Amino acid sequence: MRHVRTAVLLTTVALSGTAVVGLAQATDAPARARDSGVVVATRTARPPATSYSYLRLDNPPRTEVLDQNDELVATLTDGARSTVLSGPSRTFTDPRTTAVVTTDAWVRLTPQPWHVGDEKADWFRPWLNQALADRGPDVLAIATQYVTGAHFGADADVADFLGQPWQGRTPRKNKLGTLDSAGYARLVYGYRLGFPLEARNPSEIAAARLGAVVADTTPGARFRAQPGDLLLFAVDGKAAAVDHVGIYLGADDSGRPRFLACRGPSDGPTFGDVGGASVLDDNGPYAAGLRGVRRL
Known part of the structure; x- marks a missing residue:
């Protein structure tokens, strides 16, 4: 499904560079095998996009990232590190109730709070490519x-x-x-x-x-x-x-x-x-x- 554009398209930037920026994660958490309690749909990792487009939106001020197919792949909010990425659909269940949440949202932390124009920063595109391909536990999987x-x-x-x-x-x-x-x-x-x-x-x-x-x-x-x-x-x-x-x-x-x-x-x-x-x-x-x- 194509993303409906509701704001002014700022720019389209071709990807370049091969540096990898590590995802933000704890270093003091115990190294244990963990059962996330979530079913992950089978799907290959998202290949890197050939180009990205950026939309600026308000309430709250944020940047939406679209790939070359005009699909929304990430939402980054000014002043925040928490980023919603598009990925394989997952189903979360609560074993004590009948509540079921199915979502294709994956939530990860950027290395630093987002600011307008950070799509041009050296760290951003390598981080984004890695984050979109990462299928390790994210905020939602860890919380559940x-x-x-x-x-x-x-x-x-x-x-x-x-x-x-x-x-x-x-x-x-x-x-x-x-x-x-x-x-x-x-x-x-x-x-x-x-x-x-x-x-x-x-x-x-x-x-x-x-x-x-x-x-x-x-x-x-x-x-x-x-x-x-x-x-x-x-x-x-x-x-x-x-x-x-x-x-x-x-x-x-x-x-x-x-x-x-x-x-x-x-x-x-x-x-x-x-x-x-x-x-x-x-x-x-x-x-x-x-x-x-x-x-x-």
């Missing part, structure tokens, strides 16, 4: 590894992250169940991906100058989140105080927007209906309590 419970309860990740001894039991039984919603976001982005997410609770994340502020979340405003964005909520009855954070996953197979978060008494994160609604188009506490969208 903990949904299955395999890495939340039967893996030392959480214990290591919390600085607690690991006894091979679930964090709740091991009295390690202090991984709240902010801790989960820091586990994924900080511990696993090396993003400097130092804020320790939802209100600090909301106040920190992290990435890009994406959306107006007042009633009736268009929902502009893309997969990998942090969603900021106020769900304890205080209208202005952010007390919960989630990672946006995308629309489920019924078209309803879903997010990943640790909430309620559940063992680990979920994007199903556990501990309250997890969709954002109903009258539940999270839909009503959405206070902001942050793109890291």
